[in-house]
Amino acid sequence: MNIYSIIRKNNKFNFAMCIVMTFIINLAQIFTAYILKEFTDIATSERYDRIPNFIIFIILCLSLYFIGNTVYVFFRNRFVKKANMQYKNYYFSKIMNQGMEAENPEKMSQYLSGLVVDMETIESNLIVGDISIFNQSILLVLGLGTMLYLSIPLTIVILVSALLPLFISGLFNNKMPILEKNKSDNSASLTALLSDLLSGYGTIKSYKIEKEVTDIFDEENNEFEDSKKHLYTGRALLNFSMNFSEILISVIVCATGLYLVYLGMITFGTAVASIQLLNYVTGPAGNLGGLLANRKAAFALVEKMQKSIDETNEVKEISQINHYNFDNAHIVMNNVGYKYDESEFEISGVTADFDMGKHYAIIGSSGSGKSSLFKLIMGRYKNYTGSISINNTKLSDMNLEDVYDNIAYIQQSTFIFNDTIVNNVSLYKDFDKEYMDSVLKSTGVDKLIDERGEGYMCGVNGANLSGGEKQRIAIARALLRKPKILLLDEATSALDKESTDSIMNMILNRKDIISISIMHKLSDEVLGRFDSTLLMDNGKLLGEGKIEELLSDKNITKALLRNIAMN
Numbered sequence: 001m002n003i004y005s006i007i008r009k010n011n012k013f014n015f016a017m018c019i020v021m022t023f024i025i026n027l028a029q030i031f032t033a034y035i036l037k038e039f040t041d042i043a044t045s046e047r048y049d050r051i052p053n054f055i056i057f058i059i060l061c062l063s064l065y066f067i068g069n070t071v072y073v074f075f076r077n078r079f080v081k082k083a084n085m086q087y088k089n090y091y092f093s094k095i096m097n098q099g100m101e102a103e104n105p106e107k108m109s110q111y112l113s114g115l116v117v118d119m120e121t122i123e124s125n126l127i128v129g130d131i132s133i134f135n136q137s138i139l140l141v142l143g144l145g146t147m148l149y150l151s152i153p154l155t156i157v158i159l160v161s162a163l164l165p166l167f168i169s170g171l172f173n174n175k176m177p178i179l180e181k182n183k184s185d186n187s188a189s190l191t192a193l194l195s196d197l198l199s200g201y202g203t204i205k206s207y208k209i210e211k212e213v214t215d216i217f218d219e220e221n222n223e224f225e226d227s228k229k230h231l232y233t234g235r236a237l238l239n240f241s242m243n244f245s246e247i248l249i250s251v252i253v254c255a256t257g258l259y260l261v262y263l264g265m266i267t268f269g270t271a272v273a274s275i276q277l278l279n280y281v282t283g284p285a286g287n288l289g290g291l292l293a294n295r296k297a298a299f300a301l302v303e304k305m306q307k308s309i310d311e312t313n314e315v316k317e318i319s320q321i322n323h324y325n326f327d328n329a330h331i332v333m334n335n336v337g338y339k340y341d342e343s344e345f346e347i348s349g350v351t352a353d354f355d356m357g358k359h360y361a362i363i364g365s366s367g368s369g370k371s372s373l374f375k376l377i378m379g380r381y382k383n384y385t386g387s388i389s390i391n392n393t394k395l396s397d398m399n400l401e402d403v404y405d406n407i408a409y410i411q412q413s414t415f416i417f418n419d420t421i422v423n424n425v426s427l428y429k430d431f432d433k434e435y436m437d438s439v440l441k442s443t444g445v446d447k448l449i450d451e452r453g454e455g456y457m458c459g460v461n462g463a464n465l466s467g468g469e470k471q472r473i474a475i476a477r478a479l480l481r482k483p484k485i486l487l488l489d490e491a492t493s494a495l496d497k498e499s500t501d502s503i504m505n506m507i508l509n510r511k512d513i514i515s516i517s518i519m520h521k522l523s524d525e526v527l528g529r530f531d532s533t534l535l536m537d538n539g540k541l542l543g544e545g546k547i548e549e550l551l552s553d554k555n556i557t558k559a560l561l562r563n564i565a566m567n
Contacts, residue, residue, distance in 0.1 A: 003302050006090045007083035007127055014079035018131050019138075021072035026139045026280075028065035030146050033276040035061065037150070040269035076131065083127045088115055094309045107308065109192030114305040117187045121180065125291075125298035133291050136284035143280030150270050150277075157256045158274075158281055161249040176238070179231040180297035181304060186224040193220050238290055249282045250275075326406040326484035329356050329390055329514055331377065336386035338376060346372050347539045350386075356484070357511040361527060361547075362518045364536030370518045373536070374487045377516075379403055408478035412490035414470055416462030421449050424458055425476045436480060442506050443476040444499065467494030475503060488517040501526050 008015055038054050095111050147155040197204065197213055204213050257271035266274075331354040338347045347369040354360055362370050375381055376388060379400045388395040395403070416424055425445060426436070440446040448469055449456075462470045471494050478486065486507065492500040500519075507515050508529045517530075527533070527547050535543045535550060543550050 003087075003126070003299075007087050009086055011079055011082045011086070014075050014082065015131070017075040018072060018079055019134050021068045021075065022131070022135045023138050024064055024068035025072060026135065026142050028061050028068060029139070030142045030277070030280060031057070031061040031064075033146065033273045033280070036276050037267075037269040037273035040272045041267055044268055076128075079131070080123065080127055084119070084123055087122070087127075088119065091115060091305060091309065098309070109188045109195065110305075110308045113184060113188035113191055114301070114308065117191070118184050118301045118305070121184075122298050122301055125294035126302070129291055129295050129298065133288065133295065136287045136291065139280050140284035140288070143277050143284070147274060147277050147281065150274055151260065151266050153265065154253070154256055154260060154271075154274050158249070158253055158278060161252050161282070176231075176234055176293040177297040177300040179227070179234045181300045183224075183227040183231045184301055184304065186220075186227040190220050190224045193217065238293065243286075246282045246286055250278060253278050325391065327356075329406070329484050330354070330392075331485070331514065332387075332389045333373075333376075334387045334389075336376060336384055336388060338372060338381055338384040347376070347384075350539075350541045352534060352541060352544065354485075354514050354516060356514055358531040359508050359515045359529070360517070361530040361533045362516060362536060363533060368536040369539040370536050371489055372539075374409060374489055374516070374518070377485075377487065378407060378409055406483060407485040407487065408481060408483035409487045410471075410474050410478050410489065410491035412471075412493050414462075414474035414477075416458050416465065416470055416473065418457060418460045420455060421445065421452065421458060421473065422454065424462075424473050425480060427477060431480055439476050439480045443472050443479065443503060445472050445476045448472065468496070468499070471495060484513055486513050486515040488515065488519070490518055492519070505529070 035054075035058060038050070038057070042050055042054065091111075092115065144155065144159070147158060193216070197217060204210060254275055257266070257274055260266045261268055261271050333350055333352045336347060336350045340346060350369075350373065362373065364370050372381070376384055377395075379395055379398070382396070390398065390403075425440065437446070440449065456464075458465055458473075462473075465473075471492060475488075475491060488507075492503055495503070504517070504519070504526050507513075507517075508526070519527075530547070532544055533547045533550060534541060543553060
């Protein structure tokens with residue numbers, strides 16, 4: 001989508017008013033040169049009868065400048081606010097519409113950098129920068145027009161001299177976007193590393209690797225600061241070159257003006273006015289070069305953000321939304337294999353059926369592929385072999401929005417918003433109060449609300465809750481949406497054994513869902529209630545059936561199975 005269609009949507013009037021007011025302000029500034037001319041000519045010619053008109057003209061200029069600036073500030077602030085909001089809202093909505101493959105730290109750090117760190121550059125160099133480009137262009141045209149009116153020869157000298165700052169800015173035009181992008185890339189890398197290290201603070205302290213981690217951070221931080229230094233050096237060189245060229249032009253114009261006065265071609269007042277107007281020609285000429293270079297750099301950041309979005313953009317055709325019937329869901333996995341990269345398969349040759357009204361347990365050692373199996377069923381992984389279908393429709397052909405409406409995936413750790421317990425369960429949607437109360441009671445969340453109060457804030461990512469309390473909220477959150485397929489990935493690991501058995505028995509009593517559970521803390525009685533148990537090992541399905549059947553299979557080591565299932 002074109003950046004201008006984002007930032008100027010319903011914002012064109014504010015932008016237009018900024019340009020109109022810029023014209024009025026610049027016109028008032030140009031008039032100051034004419035005031036200097038009149039003042040000098042009156043003084044040298046002793047035409048004091050012109051003073052009343054001269055005073056009226058000064059009052060007009062000051063009024064224009066005051067009114068123009070006041071109105072300009074009002075509409076500029078409105079334009080910038082709306083442009084910033086629309087830009088960030090647009091890309092945040094695009095992030096929220098990404099496929100599940102966007103859920104990785106590297107992508108998240110890119111999005112964070114794009115919407116927070118890069119936003120300052122985009123605002124100053126693109127959103128505000130475009131107004132500045134119009135401002136400087138108008139000032140340049142008005143300045144040149146007035147100079148041509150006063151003295152054509154002097155204007156020609158200024159035009160030739162003005163080529164110098166344009167040439168200098170051209171030298172920096174291609175370099176600045178590269179330096180800006182390098183700083184942005186290093187900022188994203190540092191943000192990702194910092195987030196990772198702070199998340200692992202407990203591990204760092206317990207293993208006493210503070211020095212090693214600090215060294216890693218120092219190296220990444222050094223690269224980031226280096227990229228900033230190169231960018232700031234480039235900006236400083238650009239500004240120095242522009243300022244030097246403006247001083248050089250001023251010297252040339254002053255000398256030329258004095259020479260023309262000596263020849264009697266212009267009055268002394270015209271020479272003074274022309275020197276004043278020089279600031280409104282060389283200044284904009286030099287500024288435009290820098291503004292255009294910075295604008296190009298800002299576009300590079302916008303393109304970087306768009307590219308990051310496009311890499312994981314999940315195209316959804318309206319025709320694909322068929323609203324499949326999940327009421328009698330039947331999941332079939334046929335010879336499914338998956339691997340992250342060119343390494344060995346994480347899951348290999350898995351074939352399994354899951355029927356409506358039945359409940360399945362998946363057991364296996366850590367790294368055996370249990371969680372990856374869930375993510376495949378959720379449609380999070382695309383590049384798998386074999387096939388996965390729901391009611392004879394391939395998962396790859398289904399619209400994932402429809403899938404997510406009918407599948408609830410409860411993970412061991414769940415995200416909690418800094419809001420009330422009820423809002424964290426309902427996730428800001430309205431539900432029948434009687435039904436919601438029953439869900440809160442069945443998961444034990446009602447007791448938590450009674451203890452803490454309805455207005456109790458959970459804290460950032462549930463900082464004010466225990467692990468078990470978070471898991472109760474996560475389970476209630478899932479059940480509230482009446483899913484047809486319920487995936488539980490160590491969803492009760494932080495609960496005591498009694499609470500775990502109670503919640504699992506409640507789920508196992510339901511005949512209107514398919515439940516698939518990765519569990520460890522289960523009693524023999526609860527484990528025996530599952531319709532089927534699947535044993536995973538090294539990405540392969542070793543066995544499937546009632547727990548009693550698996551235990552009686554001589555090909556499966558009973559001790560290993562017990563250790564996996566009952567710990």
